Amino acid sequence: MTAEPSQHDPFSQTGVSRHPQSGVRHIPGRIFLVRHAATEWSRLGRHTGLTDLPLLPDGEADAVAVGRRLAHLEPVLVLSSPLRRALDTCRLAGFGDRAETSELLVEMDYGDYEGLTTAQVRLDRPDWDLFNDGCPRGETIEDVARRVDPVIERLRGDTKLCDGDVLVFAHGHVLRVLTARWLGLVASEARRFALGPARIGLLDWEHEWAVLGVWNQ
Numbered sequence: 001m002t003a004e005p006s007q008h009d010p011f012s013q014t015g016v017s018r019h020p021q022s023g024v025r026h027i028p029g030r031i032f033l034v035r036h037a038a039t040e041w042s043r044l045g046r047h048t049g050l051t052d053l054p055l056l057p058d059g060e061a062d063a064v065a066v067g068r069r070l071a072h073l074e075p076v077l078v079l080s081s082p083l084r085r086a087l088d089t090c091r092l093a094g095f096g097d098r099a100e101t102s103e104l105l106v107e108m109d110y111g112d113y114e115g116l117t118t119a120q121v122r123l124d125r126p127d128w129d130l131f132n133d134g135c136p137r138g139e140t141i142e143d144v145a146r147r148v149d150p151v152i153e154r155l156r157g158d159t160k161l162c163d164g165d166v167l168v169f170a171h172g173h174v175l176r177v178l179t180a181r182w183l184g185l186v187a188s189e190a191r192r193f194a195l196g197p198a199r200i201g202l203l204d205w206e207h208e209w210a211v212l213g214v215w216n217q
Contacts, residue, residue, distance in 0.1 A: 029164040030204050030213065031155055031182075032070065033175045034093070036085040037062040037198040045117045048171075049110040049138065052084050059085075060092055062198035067093030069200070076164030079151070081105040081171060089198070090169040099169070104147045107171035111138020130173075131188040141177060145187035148178040172197075179203065182210050 037059035041048040055063065070093060080090045082101040090099050113121050113135045121128050134140030155166060168175070176190035182203050183189075195201060195216050202213035 029076065029161060029166060030202060031166045031168060032073070032075075033179065033195075033201040033203065034066060034070075034089065034167065034169045035172050035175055035195045035197055035199055036081075036083075036089040036169065037066070037092075039085050039197075041115065042172075042197050046115050047110040047113050047117070047135075048085075049107045049114050050083070051114060055085055055088050055092075059197065060088070063089040063092035066198055066200065067095070070095075070167065073165050073167070075167045076161055077166045078169075079105060079166070080169040081107070081174070083107065083171070086169045086171060090167075093169075095167055095169075102151065104151050105168065105170040105174055108141075108144050108173040108177075109135065109138040111135040113138065131191045141173075141187045141190060144174055144177045145181055148174060148181055151178065152181055175201065179212065179215075183212060184210065 036042075036055070038056050039048060039053040039059060040056060041051070041053055043056065066089065075095070075098075078090065078095045078099045080087050080099045080101050082103065083106055086105070087096070087099065087101065090096050110116075118128075118130070125133075131141050134143070151168075155161060168178075170178075172195050173190065175195055176193045177187050179193045179201060180187055180190040193201070193215065199216045201215045201217070204211050204213040
């Protein structure tokens, strides 16, 4: 299960760390990314896109533990995928009453590969690479980037979010792509940001640079 917060927990800090930015009027706050807790398919490594699975009982416990780690935050915005595994993680973490759902944050559509593991797909396509090849009758990683880019534009451009913390509850691949795009990388670089169930990442700023604060914690 997710570890209890401690003085060494990078998410136990209060307040937003700000850095002067040359020529930037509005300074976005920190963005906490939370992958949903474990489901039966995530436990087995099966690609879970739009299939609306519930959390496992120990996944529910992990979601509550995530809430304890983030309980000190007073977010100015809470976003969640509408799929139940993300929304239930948000609710069990204690932020469900203020969550705004967005279809832009649903998981990648795996098309014909929904419910399959990578090993199963590679029985027929030995060289298949999700980040390069996408999914037949589903999405490519660039399709996911086109969905998350407007989310990033909102988080960077809305003056009401300045100097405030934002929480985003969603799914593994969509959050990985969001992270790559936040850092100015091409969507396929999302392959470098593995994020486990009920794990948290932090997007932040240093001077005028969008940075990765902490990851997969």
